[in-house]
Amino acid sequence: MINLSLDKHLGIMTPVTNKALAAVLREASPKEMEMLSKDKDLKSVITSLLKESSQNADSNKTLLTLVKNNPTLKDLGNVSSSIKDLLSLIKNDKEPLKIETVLKKFILDTKEELSPPVLKQKLQNSGVFLESKLKNVQNPQVELKNTLLTLEKSIEKSNLPVAKLVVQNIRELLATPTLRDATNLALLESPKDEKSALKNIAKEVAEIVSKLNGAQKAPDIAKEISEVISKLNEAQKSPNVEKSKVHIAEPIYSKETLSLTSKLTLFSDAQKLLPHEDVRDILSKDLKAILLKTSDEAAKSSHPNQSEITKHVDKLLLQIDYFQLLSHLSSSSILYVPFSWDALQEGSIDIKKDKNSVFYCDIDLKLKEYGELKLKLALYEENQINVHIYSDNKDFKEIVKENISSLRSALIEAQIIPKEIRIFDATKKNPSPYGQEQREINMGFEIKA
Structure with missing residues (x-):
């Protein structure tokens, strides 16, 4: 089980340490800024955000809307592509930067076995939890x-x-x-x-x-x-x-x-x-820590693509800051998973848990060949699962039908009992696999691919 958290008081909610927040405040209209704070100056807005974000849900909702609609952040692209672009730039030199080895290991190829320990390690070292991990180390x-x-x-x-x-x-x-x-x-x-x-x-x-x-x-x-x-x-x-x-x-x-x-x-x-050794271990494995170090190294290097490398590193850092900001504002842990999958155009996974320890998972994918695909999963009583699959592509639905028995077998092999697996048209109104969805949700995290 993935059990990660993000501390709200780690310097994330300042434009100095979070580039995503700086971009939002820089591009917000006067009216939007007024919604965040009665004062118009940036210092007052930040002070207001820091004071109210842990007490006022409406303040967080307002800023969350600005973050999601911000043009700069909406056009960031996905982390996997950014990592691949950075790798291609670094490879063009006889003496590449040290980060090349780390980036190669960081991208997960779905053709390889994605074991739970490997996936958990990648999520923990994604950069989103860097400040949270450092907060708890002994200095x-x-x-x-x-x-x-x-x-x-x-x-x-x-x-x-x-x-x-x-x-x-x-x-x-x-x-x-x-x-x-x-x-x-x-x-x-x-x-x-x-x-x-x-x-x-x-x-x-x-x-x-x-x-x-x-x-x-x-x-x-x-x-x-x-x-x-x-x-x-x-x-x-x-x-x-x-x-x-x-x-x-x-x-x-x-x-x-x-x-x-x-x-x-x-x-x-x-x-x-x-x-201590644990600090050095964190800084040597965490992607954000390595990117920060690489940014300084690139600025001093004589690499032929020095300026482009710096731009790509800054972009990756902005993407990680974006996930940190979303996590803070939505009181959850929003992550990306650096999957390397040629058939996938974009996608996200949103997981929540209610007070009765029932897990809900919404998977939204955009496939290059089959278009949009949505899956809704409900895991209860530790190993009972309901699976609803939504798609308007007939060919894809036929593929799913032909492979449902294999899916059942794989779930049972993983000691999960499939109580229900159903396929629906995405554009029609369909029953929810979650039953009574009015349960109090007290935790959630989203994973983006």
């Missing part, structure tokens, strides 16, 4: 940044000179470009030579740890503070003690500060500040 630079921020807050009220010095050191560290700009999404940017910067950061962290440890282990101080804290705790439990006269313990000796000091020790080694 040591972000962890260090957060630890320093917490430590600063913990000891900034201390009156000890060493604490004031440590706070100053922390603020200087947080102001360095490496930590100032540390986010998981920053991992997508071109890797910089940060070895010297990380060494300096690790050295500064080690000095902070040394200062804190020195203060916390000073002769007799730790013991005295411990006794004071113990007495204060006892005093606060007594109803006869005036709380205003009870002094707060020195924060530099608190359990929180001790814990944070211990945690900082891990970051006094520059090697520990490098991205």
Whole structure:
């Protein structure tokens, strides 16, 4: 089973990070912009979208309509064709870009066996889920940044000179470009030579740890503070003690500060500040991450088709951004499947699941020889399926009739029981295989070929 999700707060809903959204806002009419926000300036519109998109369904519907009707996005074409076009450009050089190998592996030929694990892997690495995957990885630079921020807050009220010095050191560290700009999404940017910067950061962290440890282990101080804290705790439990006269313990000796000091020790080694292996794995397999890297490589290369390659890479990135934007606005996961199928002109697959774990699947295809073909599937009780096939092409319907027994056998072999397989004229009103379609749908995703 494919179980993918898209986080709504990953920088997708900004025109800076999402080219599809930028195109929509750039080409929207004044009236359409007014529907999105009372203010006319772009900054106000974006602020309004970010604030309302998670709360106001009407705002999302309005923008979704603009996205689907946007002329630039409607003429993008399909991802498979874009990948093939990019491959043909790269092949024209004796030393092709590294992305060629990745693109060759990414296109699925329907003549090959499309096993569920392979298909799932392709969907996960399609680029649509890149930001979502990065959001959940551990980034040591972000962890260090957060630890320093917490430590600063913990000891900034201390009156000890060493604490004031440590706070100053922390603020200087947080102001360095490496930590100032540390986010998981920053991992997508071109890797910089940060070895010297990380060494300096690790050295500064080690000095902070040394200062804190020195203060916390000073002769007799730790013991005295411990006794004071113990007495204060006892005093606060007594109803006869005036709380205003009870002094707060020195924060530099608190359990929180001790814990944070211990945690900082891990970051006094520059090697520990490098991205983890799982991050490198994501960036080496995800199509969007690879395209972003290729865009930078192509800009610096001497490839004879350098400008055309850059245009095609940008187009592919725009296509992926488009699917991400649709996913966000429709509260689902909208994907493309890079199938290589000569008979297919275009098509889409829309899958939904209701609260009773019944799956609904609408498959709309446009075949080069047989025209439009629609399939509606309903999977219930885990392995029971209804299949309705809609077409106005007589030749195609005859082919289906002749092969229904083979379809049944294939479904049964996959441990799915076909309860109903029926063929209908597409232009006529037909019964739905879904029965009562008023069920509450709580999840869905669309796959585009």
